[in-house]
Amino acid sequence: MDYIYICNTGSDSISKVCLKDFKEKTIDIYKEHERVGPHGICGWKSYVLVANNYNDTMSVLDIIEDKEMCNYYIGVHCNDLKVFKDHAYIVCGESNTLVIFDLINGKIIREIPCGNMPHSIDICLDTGMAVVANMESDDISIIDCVKNEGLKTIKLYGSYPTKAVFSKDGERVLTCESNIGMDCNGKVNIASVKSGRSIATIETGKSPVDICIEWSKSMAFVSNFLDGTVSVLDLDILEEVDRIYLGGMPRGILKHKRCLYVGDNYNNILNRYDIYKGNKNVITIGKEPNGMTLI
Template identity: 45%
Template structure:
């Protein structure tokens, strides 16, 4: 499937499949067959040409056939799963209630390791070239970095207030951290941290309560949940170039072919913003759109 965007609708327990060429919802995958307990899909990645969805309310991950639109399997992981990344047959899942990274072998259907991290890990990223993993830990203003293959050299690094996301740069030399400052009148920030000596090199102010970001070459796109905007940050010059009004409560974000896709978790809509012309298209999706994936 080409030019499709998969959007997790957390409150609707579903995945919207968006045809980007037509900018329409081509299909919607229901993840709750019982309609009893909430599932809460909140983030998504790929695993062997399938979707791997992490569910915060059912404390699980789901394997979904994206062509058939069917759930193949569900695995219980741990309490309050928030994000997932995959390397080979290993899924690395952050569980916010237990403050753990769960290393789960999908092929063997078993938990292999539990790696301790900071309080309330909210996101996770891998740098496969160096077998490194990082989490953003909201409740103790830190990120955790470790070698995920050998479960060693675990480092807790102090950063700004209430970090919601941490991403490795393409070359692995820098780590980019979204510091939300949630609950404060102050703006949030994007910090650039050296992965070699773990020093904060730059801190760039953005909007109110930034919660998610994506990086495209030298630009970082940041959703500011608290003021309904998206900040565009130049990572070379370390400045905010622009701030685009979106409205509502923007959360998940991706860029593709000159467009920016932003989920408004309050109004349950997906924005497509032409980054050159600043034109906006709007599409209704499920309730509380959050994590997104291009495939």
């Protein structure tokens, strides 16, 4: 993993950041007379796939040539996507659907209903299960990617879930309950896939929107969009054990080796924070950085 790819929703571009020298290269996916709005991103073979908010498409980028190879119309307001067995699973926020796209044959093969305004998706490759965070219905959808059918809906305690990810074994789901617009902190909800119920919550900062997990140390890092911080969670004792102030509006978050990489949606920068030394470096990237992936 030598690069971070970042969706710059406001400038219709992808930032390719080299982790060795912490320098950025811009990959433009701008369309003449049309906004694109890249929002969600993931890797597939020697490509990067991008879910585009504004023109309802999925872009396919060649990471060797650093350019867009093609794009496909998917559905209204594509928010996020993941890959399972050469199929892209793309959540469409305005049609409330999960669209399944055959990457080999270049066509949509199925649509599965979700909750209201699905915002993110994660897939456990070991179990073949997907989880979708539905912002407006305050729940998560569990989907079987082997049979391509919906299994269950898990109701959450908080409001406006933004990101849901599986535990390493696929038995639990950790969801950012952002509570956006409310005068209270957000929480990370931990739910059992088997029982379909929430089993614990951990309070974070204001409006948690993204989460990355270091399972070897049972730690999670959560970006809090409205107070400029990152919550550090101990998943063994189910508590927030630290809060790192970065400023701005932290959005996408990833951990690689000793550093956190956090996009600032307000200042249009990427933070690199050394969790052992407690210092940070920043570089300027595109406007409104959102989804991020390591490749």
